[in-house]
Amino acid sequence: MNEQTKKTESSPNAAVTLGILLSQARKQKGLSVGEVAERLKLPARQIEAMESGSYKGLPEAVFIKGFLSSYARLLEVDEKELKQYFQQIFPAASHLSTSDSNKVVSADLDFKGKPQRRHFPRWLIVVLVVILISAVVYAWQTKSTSENARQTATAGQEVSVQTASISDIAASNIRVVPMTDNEHTGSQPVTEVTAASQSASTSNTTDTQVSQPAVSASDTLVIKLENRSWLQVSDKNGKVLISQVVDAGSTHQFSGAAPYKVILGYTPGASIRFAGKDIAIEQNKKRTAAMTVGGN
Template identity: 25%
Template sequence: MSEQVQASVGQILREAREAQGLALENAAIRLHLMQRQIEAMEADDFSSLGQPVFARGFVRNYTRLLGLAPEGLLARMEGAPAEPATVSPLPTPSSRSWLTSPWLLLLLLGALLLGAIPVALYWWLNSDVEESPAPAPVQHSRSAPAPVPVPAAAPAVVPAPAMEVPLAAPPVVLPEAAPAEPAVVPPAVPADAGAPAASVPGVAKGALHLEFGADSWTEIKDASGNMLLRKLNTAGSSVDVSGTPPFNLVIGNAAQAKLTYNGRPIDLKPFVDVTVARFTLEE
């Protein structure tokens, strides 16, 4: 019991990981962190993880991955914030005592009364003024419709030029346009028929084949952003994926993985960062 009490947070995390046979690389892939961040937590180097809030969040997720209770380890971390002390009720009593003052209530009531009296007088005076001019516009509206029927005689002028239209109709322009129309219709049909044939070869497919020599977290997306594969592949397994290129790939333990695209082997070494390969595979 004394050894567990004296052990640091990082030592407890490292011993729990080693007891489960979990490698640093696999732990980093599962937590979506860099391997150096896992090593920093196991070395009690929490300052390199950024703000204390981020460091505590990383430790909490790591303990849950290892099946440990996070509360005990978070309480033992250095620089654990004493958050209850930051809540200071000092400004609240002053505002409450000021708002509950009887003098303030009297001033507010007086201001409301002074503001309500002018508004009531203004509304009462305007209501009388608006009622008196109402009947006046009614008399003017009755005399106004008299001049309206005068412009009604204007449509009589329109039928006169209508007689000139049949004079322009006899020209031979109409029979000449008739034979031109059927000649244009036939070529339009084959033009539409050829459209679907051009769209068929536009669909490109790509076939990916992956073989894993060690446990590897793999993610593959197609050109439209659809996730084709996202899982932890065990050592000795293989996966076949097909879709529309280009493909976005993330392969963990890339040094132990083999990739072929449409039967052509792809070298993963140029894309490896630490142990993870991230790249886009185009046609």
């Protein structure tokens, strides 16, 4: 039996002996196969294969030497003794030093010695998706809130212009429109109900007829508004006849209590007639007006 045959026969025995050595060292440290596998980031099958000395199914020799070196360092096995076992187990690769085999990082290899793929954590993907959805919802809600606020502010400005109070209207805007000589004669308020009256000129007939409303236009005030506006009208006694925001296209008529104090919150499109005559409405930057109609 030559020297080469002795080396071939001794190689399996050396692998088994090294496996027994590693197994005993592991048990002395109180470690289980699972704990060693977790620390070395290797499958438990590879740990058992190294302790049994059977390297079938393991990757190439250079990787096996790397696994054994990592295992020996974990168990604090003497490096010189480990090198002697390597020379017996891997005679064809004995020229490779143990330090060269230590360059193999076992954590980056799988059971077949192939580099492991680093998978992106799924939980991180879920977190990113949730954050993205939350950001989209927040942006949508913020946009909706700002749009509603803008529309509310615009509507508020329009109403505030129309509902200008008496104190906001300059005294210079107040104008007195005098009554004519015929306008001093008081008349009854406008009535919408017609009455049947007998003819006084024909005493010998019993026929009756329906008369037109007995309304005097001598001091009738008519205000027409094309736009929604604030309107306040007070009579000669200071009684407020109307004080509110009125709709666009509305007409308001008053009689029998001249002179009137009229306040308009929005003058564009407004017209005033008194005693059948148009009353000029002075325009200003505020688009408001205050005047006395029918005064002396």
